[in-house]
Amino acid sequence: MSEKVRIGIIGCGTIGSVHADAYAKVANAEVVALCDILPEKLKEKAARHKVEKTYDDYHKLLADPEIDAVSICVPNDMHAPIAIAAFAAGKHVFLEKPMTLNAELGKSILAARDAAGKKLQMGMVWRQTPEAVVVKEAIDNGRLGEIYQIRVKLIRRRGIPGLGGWFTTKAQSGGGGLIDIAVHFLDLSMWITGFWNPTKVSAKTYSKFGSPMKDYHYVDMWAGPPKYDGVFDVDDYATGMIRFGSKATLSFEVAWACNAEDESYIELLGTKGGVKVGTDQTILRTEVDNRIADIKLYYQKNSDRFAAEMEKFVDAVQGKGEVAATGEEGVVAMKLLDAIYKSSELDSEVEI
Numbered sequence: 001m002s003e004k005v006r007i008g009i010i011g012c013g014t015i016g017s018v019h020a021d022a023y024a025k026v027a028n029a030e031v032v033a034l035c036d037i038l039p040e041k042l043k044e045k046a047a048r049h050k051v052e053k054t055y056d057d058y059h060k061l062l063a064d065p066e067i068d069a070v071s072i073c074v075p076n077d078m079h080a081p082i083a084i085a086a087f088a089a090g091k092h093v094f095l096e097k098p099m100t101l102n103a104e105l106g107k108s109i110l111a112a113r114d115a116a117g118k119k120l121q122m123g124m125v126w127r128q129t130p131e132a133v134v135v136k137e138a139i140d141n142g143r144l145g146e147i148y149q150i151r152v153k154l155i156r157r158r159g160i161p162g163l164g165g166w167f168t169t170k171a172q173s174g175g176g177g178l179i180d181i182a183v184h185f186l187d188l189s190m191w192i193t194g195f196w197n198p199t200k201v202s203a204k205t206y207s208k209f210g211s212p213m214k215d216y217h218y219v220d221m222w223a224g225p226p227k228y229d230g231v232f233d234v235d236d237y238a239t240g241m242i243r244f245g246s247k248a249t250l251s252f253e254v255a256w257a258c259n260a261e262d263e264s265y266i267e268l269l270g271t272k273g274g275v276k277v278g279t280d281q282t283i284l285r286t287e288v289d290n291r292i293a294d295i296k297l298y299y300q301k302n303s304d305r306f307a308a309e310m311e312k313f314v315d316a317v318q319g320k321g322e323v324a325a326t327g328e329e330g331v332v333a334m335k336l337l338d339a340i341y342k343s344s345e346l347d348s349e350v351e352i
């Protein structure tokens with residue numbers, strides 16, 4: 001391998017560009033090729049990111065011996081086929097979230113990784129936020145005591161992305177707000193606490209705003225404009241409770257759209273302290289000398305979380321560190337999502 005890890009980015013949409021910009025900040029990485037099925041987008045992104053080599057088919061990019069690793073930034077249904085093909089071609093893989101459409105497919109990605117002996121890093125970028133790192137540190141130092149409850153709130157009043165496009169078409173996305181955004185906070189909750197043993201789930205998903213599409217009123221739309229001849233067959237709200245054995249629980253509410261104000265945080269309740277992740281100020285609610293006390297945690301806020309995650313991936317590829325989020329953790333998150341959808345369908349608690 002050359003001194004720099006030579007990267008190919010597959011999928012040049014929103015996140016593909018974010019990856020290209022982030023790798024540009026990593027000393028040991030160089031983006032050498034881009035791939036997209038849309039020729040115009042490929043041309044535009046190649047010019048924007050100053051990348052000479054372009055491919056209109058990921059098989060061709062994977063056959064390029066001058067590429068060491070790939071970032072997979074395509075719609076969710078293509079994550080597994082491209083990741084498996086990439087490992088078969090001997091590439092290291094950075095795979096965007098969600099890992100894939102379900103846990104079984106996730107396991108087949110792990111098998112391909114193991115057969116190839118290459119690195120796999122999941123795109124769980126929230127772990128790289130300075131606040132999450134600081135809170136994890138406080139937890140690891142015992143400042144929260146025994147954590148018994150996690151509250152996850154991720155509410156968008158009107159935030160359905162790309163109405164009618166791949167995000168809202170189950171065959172391509174695997175689901176709606178739950179698989180798209182809750183996956184970040186569910187992963188973050190498990191990573192911060194180290195609770196990688198979800199055992200049971202009781203949950204309900206709803207689809208109340210996205211269909212009929214013409215009735216969806218909004219101010220702005222990520223990945224828009226709407227495609228009214230497209231499909232909306234996914235969840236736009238989900239709520240439920242996850243058990244981690246008998247010692248801890250996680251309650252969640254996630255909405256792409258609902259009639260409530262925007263909110264986004266994880267709150268951890270422990271016997272010695274409690275803390276919210278996702279607010280402007282990180283305050284440890286605790287006791288000092290038998291008095292109720294708030295401790296404000298200070299930290300550098302302006303780091304680039306995507307660059308931090310690419311740096312860890314590149315270091316792992318070069319044997320200088322561990323990947324920032326493992327494929328095994330990706331499969332746990334997929335099992336959780338599978339169980340949430342199943343619990344909703346069955347109207348009962350399910351085992352994971």
Ligand SMILES: NC(=O)c1ccc[n+]([C@@H]2O[C@H](COP(=O)([O-])OP(=O)(O)OC[C@H]3O[C@@H](n4cnc5c(N)ncnc54)[C@H](O)[C@@H]3O)[C@@H](O)[C@H]2O)c1
Binds near residue numbers: 013072074123125223
């Ligand atoms: N980590 C994050 O915060 C974050 C943010 C946004 C999106 N994502 C994830 O990144 C992925 C892409 O999302 P996006 O918002 O960039 O979507 P997007 O629609 O903007 O971009 C996807 C791109 O993939 C291309 N594509 C589709 N099929 C392809 C194929 N077979 N080969 C090559 N290119 C192909 C499309 O033409 C498009 O340009 C999704 O899995 C999404 O969940 C992660």
